[in-house]
Amino acid sequence: MIKPKVGVVSCSGECCSLGTLSRIATRRVLEDLKAGETVTICLPLFLAGDSGERMFAKQFPTVAVDGCHKLCATKAIEKYSGATAATVDVESMLEEQGSDPPASRRIFTPEDMAMVAMVAGAIVEKVDGIKEAQDA
Numbered sequence: 503m504i505k506p507k508v509g510v511v512s513c514s515g516e517c518c519s520l521g522t523l524s525r526i527a528t529r530r531v532l533e534d535l536k537a538g539e540t541v542t543i544c545l546p547l548f549l550a551g552d553s554g555e556r557m558f559a560k561q562f563p564t565v566a567v568d569g570c571h572k573l574c575a576t577k578a579i580e581k582y583s584g585a586t587a588a589t590v591d592v593e594s595m596l597e598e599q600g601s602d603p604p605a606s607r608r609i610f611t612p613e614d615m616a617m618v619a620m621v622a623g624a625i626v627e628k629v630d631g632i633k634e635a636q637d638a
């Protein structure tokens with residue numbers, strides 16, 4: 503039986519390093535850790551009103567990955583498509599750890615890449631939780 507894929511959508515995140523962190527972690531999940539089990543959309547195209555894109559959350563249970571408490575991806579998906587299955591709030595994760603955001607939006611240090619791995623792991627946990635619920 504073909505299992506339904508899980509959507510993983512990062513905020514566009516051009517505004518700050520937390521957005522870069524969200525996008526890199528999301529790509530790592532899509533291309534490596536959960537390749538073949540996950541799909542994504544282009545958030546700007548979604549916001550522009552593409553009707554196909556706006557069916558997304560109705561077709562796929564979706565994890566929104568947001569760089570900060572503004573939760574742009576979560577709010578956009580829930581406004582235009584449907585409820586998200588889960589949200590990863592990267593700023594909250596860093597606050598819980600007492601970690602500062604990466605200093606640069608463009609150049610990540612090894613410590614920043616360790617945060618990428620942590621966020622990717624949190625996304626994988628959400629994806630696995632959704633798939634377990636589908637199997638139950």
Ligand code: SF4
Nearest residue numbers: 513515521569570574
């Ligand atoms: S959630 Fe935060 S980091 Fe992401 S696009 Fe919105 S303001 Fe930028």
